[in-house]
Amino acid sequence: MNRLLALGVVLGVAASACPSEPTVEELLSAMRKAYRETKTANFQTKSEIREAGQELTVTLDGQFMAPDKMKVSFTGVPSGEVVLYCDGKRVSIVIDGKVVRSLDYSLDNLG
Numbered sequence: 039m040n041r042l043l044a045l046g047v048v049l050g051v052a053a054s055a056c057p058s059e060p061t062v063e064e065l066l067s068a069m070r071k072a073y074r075e076t077k078t079a080n081f082q083t084k085s086e087i088r089e090a091g092q093e094l095t096v097t098l099d100g101q102f103m104a105p106d107k108m109k110v111s112f113t114g115v116p117s118g119e120v121v122l123y124c125d126g127k128r129v130s131i132v133i134d135g136k137v138v139r140s141l142d143y144s145l146d147n148l149g
Contacts, residue, residue, distance in 0.1 A: 077104045106143060 060068075079102040087094040100110040106126040113119050118134035130140040 074105075076102070078102060 079100075081098075081100045081102075083098045085096045085098070087096065094114065094116075096112060096114040098110060098112050100108065102108045106124060108122070108124040110122045111119060112121070121132040123130045123132065124143060127143055128140050129143055131138050
């Protein structure tokens with residue numbers, strides 16, 4: 039019986055010592071903090087998409103300058119080169135050199 043009680047105590051202490059999963063708000067708060075502290079960033083991704091027997095390779099090149107300037111270029115998409123610009127006042131989408139949409143700047147309009 040003492041062994042069972044000791045095992046229960048050890049497991050209880052071990053469970054309370056393990057860090058818990060972060061909440062959604064904790065994750066968002068950490069992301070906001072990282073965003074506020076970032077001055078510049080350059081990033082590139084390459085995605086291979088296979089659907090219905092077709093293959094598409096899309097490359098995304100991005101540049102960010104704090105607090106609110108960004109340019110992201112998408113190449114390899116069927117519509118031609120797509121560029122998302124944010125100058126801090128407007129968010130614009132350009133396809134093959136033509137502005138197809140322009141909105142007031144907000145984080146929601148970047149997503």
